Amino acid sequence: MRHILSILLENESGALSRVAGLFSARGYNIESLTVAPTEDPSLSRMTLVTSGSDEVIEQIMKQVNKLIDVVKLVLLTESDHIERELMLVKTQARGEAREEVKRLADIFRARIIDVDEGTYTVEVTGTGQKLDAFLQAVGEVNVIEVVRTGLSGIGRGDNALRA
């Protein structure tokens, strides 16, 4: 099962490699990982997507929690939450593609943020599935370059993760 971990950790050099090192040393997989400072500059917020059986996820939670730099941790996928990912895509924009990509961008509520004669650069946000769907719609032949941030997530309602 795919799961999203939200981790609050000390904003110290090396904290990220402790988490990443733990996953590689114990053979857990990381599908994506994003990290940035929070409103409190001494803390970073990490969103990590992984997968495994319930037992494996339970061990992952315990092992991550055990890291001294980790202040708090929740399994977002355990309750109501919102997922978002940002993607930048460079596409072909000649001939038919020039109109087609623009049309798709509208449908997906994406934004074209850079244009030249031959290419568009499109910004798309949404769930991972939405981004996948956009890429599929644009088609492999038209996609030149893809940059994805990895997933971010937050609990719904007053469900907050704070130190």
Next chain:
Amino acid sequence: MELTGAEILVRCLKEEGVKHVFGYPGGAVLNIYDTLNAQEDVDHILVRHEQGATHAADGYARATGKPGVVLVTSGPGATNAVTGIATAFMDSIPMVIITGQVPTHAIGSDAFQEVDAIGITRPCVKHNFLVKDVSDLALTIKKAFHVATTGRPGPVVVDVPKDVTIARYPFEYPKKIEMRSYKPASKGHTGQIRKAMDMILEARKPMIYSGGGVVLDKSHEVFTEFCRLLGYPVTNTLMGLGAFPGSDPQFVGMLGMHGTYEANMGMHHCDVLIAIGARFDDRVTGNIEKFCPHARIVHIDIDPASIAKTVKVDVPIVGAVGPVLKQMNRMLRESERKPDEQALREWWKQMEEWRATDCLRYDRSSKRIKPQYVMEELYRITGGKAYVTSDVGQHQMWAAQFYKFDLPNRWINSGGLGTMGFGLPAALGVKLALPDEEVVCVTGEASIIMCIQELSTALQYGLPVKVINLNNGYMGMVRQWQEFFFQKRYSMSYMEALPDFVKLAESFGHVGMKIEKPGDVTGALEEAMAMKDRLVFMDFITDPEENVYPMIPAGAGQNEMILV
């Protein structure tokens, strides 16, 4: 008043009550050594290899329960220490290791003797710190000792760049420490404890399986009381020996790969398993699929990650052994409910039948010295009171099986990592901490060579430990596996070109003895033990092809032992 970083560091050690630091100097730590030289609060023990420093500090910690402290230089000093750090990590031993580092401005430039000590040690420490500024130094040392010694203990590395040891800052040692990200559990959850008590009292075929956590928690008395109140069979892991008196009939011996028949059969057939401060290691469980097929399991452990890591448990209790068992003992004393006497009597009858197989028997009429006999005699002659360190191999197992530890902290060995070379430096650390105690290192001719240089440290500091070399001429443990599972193809397990250990000991300034006949074992041991102020190296030439029994082969269940 402003002090240099080096002075602050040494003052911090003093504030922590550190009496001994094990170490080896080098460029990056010269300022610290200069400071150490100018004071008398903290003694520095010069080892002969940084691995020796870590094992000595580790032995010191295991015998006393206080953190062991190590000081090494950057680069090769740090890398040489890694084996000892990993050894302590696997067995949850509290240590603080200070590694020198190149100056902050040179970090990352492949400077002379630079290694990424933080990166290299990250997977084998409880935590590590790089001190980037002298203003952080005192607080960091405080944190290091706090983290190393609380919760599930472990080694903590503090990497100190050279310029930080030179810079000046006012010294103030924090009295208390709060870390928002580190709050180890102590008391167990009362609801869970009640649930566990119900299950424990319902048992008809119970087993108490305890490990290193009881020793680390210094809770052997509460634990022993718990066992006595219940009257259930008790087995210990290799790391837990001594938590319950080894010579007591309620103790059924060590369990696991080289555990007793009765302990392993008890595990296989029990209906309730009470696991206390033990981590269900694969050397204990054998094949997980076949492990304790009939049992409901209670597990008390301070580290949630130890619970349900390899084996599912029915009632997990996260907490320290002491507080949890105190609460349980109170409930047991006050409760109307008692264990089912009839069922327990039958269970003990079954135990005694298993015990009657006498699984540790060996040929007592052999013309060769049997290693088991040396261990039995050592036990008898030292009255079971010695501190016994060991290396890794067959000799380690024989020591564990035949020396009946009645008290904790007496059995000091590398269980999790299985580090050859551990025994001698660890013994020196123990002797330094407890100069009036008898300290014995049980080793093998292959293991001892791995840290033999520490014989020199022993001479310099007058540490008269007794080394018992069970010399079978083989890497016996490797040879045994090759005999059983590789049709006796003894690839690289024969120890050729061994030194003359008597001369070797003498050349280091110690006493050497070679013992070749069973009839000489007792006399030699008595003679050696009588030499209170000398290190005696006893080279026992033992039966080369003796094996450790019982043995659970890889992949087998606990009831599928190879017996003698």
